[in-house]
Amino acid sequence: MTTFDPSRRKFIQTTAVSGGAVVAARLTTEAEARSVLQPKQVTEPAKVDILLRVNGSEHRLMVDPRMTLLDALRERLQLTGSKKGCDQGQCGACTVIVDGRRIVSCLTLAVMQEGHDIITIEGLGTPTNLHPMQAAFIKHDGYQCGFCTPGQICSAVAMLDEVKAGVPSHVTADLTRSPEMNTIEFRERMSGNICRCGAYSNIQEAIAEVVGERA
Amino acid sequence: MRGFNYERANSIAEAVAKAAHIKGAKFIAGGTNLVDLMKIQVETPTYLIDINDLGLDKIETNPEGGLRIGALVRNTDLAANDHVRRDYGVLSRALLAGASGQLRNQATTAGNLLQRTRCPYFYDTNMPCNKREPGTGCSAIGGYSRQHAIVGVSDSCIATHPSDMAIAMRVLDATVETMRPNGLTRTIPIAQFHKLPENTPHIEHTLEPGELITAVTLPKPVGGTQIYRKVRDRASYAFALISVAAIVQRDGTGRVALGGVAHKPWRVEAAERDMSRGAKALTAGLLANSHTTHDNAFKVLLVERTIASVLNEAKG
Numbered sequence: 001m002t003t004f005d006p007s008r009r010k011f012i013q014t015t016a017v018s019g020g021a022v023v024a025a026r027l028t029t030e031a032e033a034r035s036v037l038q039p040k041q042v043t044e045p046a047k048v049d050i051l052l053r054v055n056g057s058e059h060r061l062m063v064d065p066r067m068t069l070l071d072a073l074r075e076r077l078q079l080t081g082s083k084k085g086c087d088q089g090q091c092g093a094c095t096v097i098v099d100g101r102r103i104v105s106c107l108t109l110a111v112m113q114e115g116h117d118i119i120t121i122e123g124l125g126t127p128t129n130l131h132p133m134q135a136a137f138i139k140h141d142g143y144q145c146g147f148c149t150p151g152q153i154c155s156a157v158a159m160l161d162e163v164k165a166g167v168p169s170h171v172t173a174d175l176t177r178s179p180e181m182n183t184i185e186f187r188e189r190m191s192g193n194i195c196r197c198g199a200y201s202n203i204q205e206a207i208a209e210v211v212g213e214r215a
Numbered sequence: 216m217r218g219f220n221y222e223r224a225n226s227i228a229e230a231v232a233k234a235a236h237i238k239g240a241k242f243i244a245g246g247t248n249l250v251d252l253m254k255i256q257v258e259t260p261t262y263l264i265d266i267n268d269l270g271l272d273k274i275e276t277n278p279e280g281g282l283r284i285g286a287l288v289r290n291t292d293l294a295a296n297d298h299v300r301r302d303y304g305v306l307s308r309a310l311l312a313g314a315s316g317q318l319r320n321q322a323t324t325a326g327n328l329l330q331r332t333r334c335p336y337f338y339d340t341n342m343p344c345n346k347r348e349p350g351t352g353c354s355a356i357g358g359y360s361r362q363h364a365i366v367g368v369s370d371s372c373i374a375t376h377p378s379d380m381a382i383a384m385r386v387l388d389a390t391v392e393t394m395r396p397n398g399l400t401r402t403i404p405i406a407q408f409h410k411l412p413e414n415t416p417h418i419e420h421t422l423e424p425g426e427l428i429t430a431v432t433l434p435k436p437v438g439g440t441q442i443y444r445k446v447r448d449r450a451s452y453a454f455a456l457i458s459v460a461a462i463v464q465r466d467g468t469g470r471v472a473l474g475g476v477a478h479k480p481w482r483v484e485a486a487e488r489d490m491s492r493g494a495k496a497l498t499a500g501l502l503a504n505s506h507t508t509h510d511n512a513f514k515v516l517l518v519e520r521t522i523a524s525v526l527n528e529a530k531g
Contacts, residue, residue: 041261107247
């Protein structure tokens with residue numbers, strides 16, 4: 001239980017579940033409001049004290065267990081680079097890198113990520129010290145509106161590590177061999193990042209440039 | 216999202232005991248098909264038991280010459296495993312045909328088996344759905360049903376199982392290992408794991424309340440040419456219209472399982488005797504008693520043609 005949760009807020013939370021403003025107006029006390037709730041419904045989840053390691057810094061947070069990693073990053077740590085596109089795991093705009101692997105931060109809870117190393121777009125590079133993938137996106141215009149870009153870049157960086165580690169893909173011809181570093185592979189592997197502006201060809205050029213530089 | 220309390224489990228025994236004891240409790244692992252359903256309140260657990268720390272993330276060979284895959288092995292790791300790539304290619308291919316790179320990094324082996332349907336009416340809480348709210352009716356019957364099942368359907372539900380991995384597990388005769396709330400383990404053949412909708416489409420598998428999948432085991436490799444062919448509206452990152460998982464031996468015999476056609480991975484062992492007679496005969500046996508709608512009748516021919524293509528590829 002938290003110490004800063006004022007009773008008025010508790011009351012609003014409770015009544016919101018019990019059926020809305022009409023019911024709430026007739027009830028005079030919080031105890032009465034509680035009594036009409038279905039017994040199994042958890043109206044006030046116990047907050048959880050977590051330590052999140054993001055971009056190399058540790059943050060102690062008290063979070064509602066419902067809070068996704070994405071919301072914790074954006075709303076609590078003000079790391080608004082990771083974007084909330086669909087909030088359903090379909091668009092990839094919220095992609096971050098956890099323990100070296102890309103995931104969608106909207107489909108994992110902040111409480112589940114304690115003890116893990118989280119890298120967001122803010123941790124890849126800075127305006128004065130860009131990550132090679134960020135520089136390549138700028139050079140090749142790998143965006144129009146920019147909304148999907150942080151997710152695209154985080155995804156692309158971790159995607160190249162997957163190819164290097166030998167993880168096959170749907171288009172890898174021979175499963176018994178290491179996958180190749182080519183555009184056919186990159187396009188398939190980036191299918192989890194949707195770009196509404198359709199900057200895909202420029203995104204692919206940016207990725208190819210980074211691979212060329214590394215080779 | 217409805218409120219719930221959260222706890223990380225420290226042992227399998229503790230996790231199953233708690234799950235059986237607390238009404239409305241659910242396990243969470245990858246979360247990729249639980250968190251999204253919780254957001255739209257199709258899933259409303261009161262208690263989440265996080266099982267990510269239970270050490271169920273290993274792939275080991277077993278004494279029978281098969282493979283024991285921990286329940287928490289991520290889809291990426293299973294697809295990339297050397298044993299799987301060499302001896303169970305159909306499984307690797309099925310995994311790689313599913314979802315996106317990000318989701319495969321999160322999703323687990325057991326969670327993949329327990330995916331809920333992608334029927335749009337199941338997701339739309341404004342519409343009747345017997346699976347989401349038993350007794351309210353089925354909106355897909357008489358509705359938009361292009362994605363829906365064509366075999367094993369009932370008057371209550373025509374939803375499909377969305378998994379690619381499960382289709383490969385079915386053709387490989389996998390076994391599901393579990394621990395029950397009483398602390399005893401059991402094994403469930405994959406053929407008996409998923410259920411047809413009948414008049415209880417909200418019951419999708421044979422697990423008891425609180426029972427936890429601990430591993431999925433594969434029998435020793437059967438060789439053959441292993442193919443997973445998924446037909447979908449986009450070339451990547453889309454659910455199957457239909458899919459074919461096949462293992463074809465040199466003499467033309469083999470096995471086949473279908474995805475996207477039923478409430479569970481669809482395999483008819485008796486029909487496999489007709490594999491050497493070609494796609495038409497095999498499909499007739501697989502889809503005997505099919506029950507299509509105006510929207511999804513095309514799937515019958517699509518299955519036949521996809522099987523023909525797969526058998527042709529297997530000939531080399």
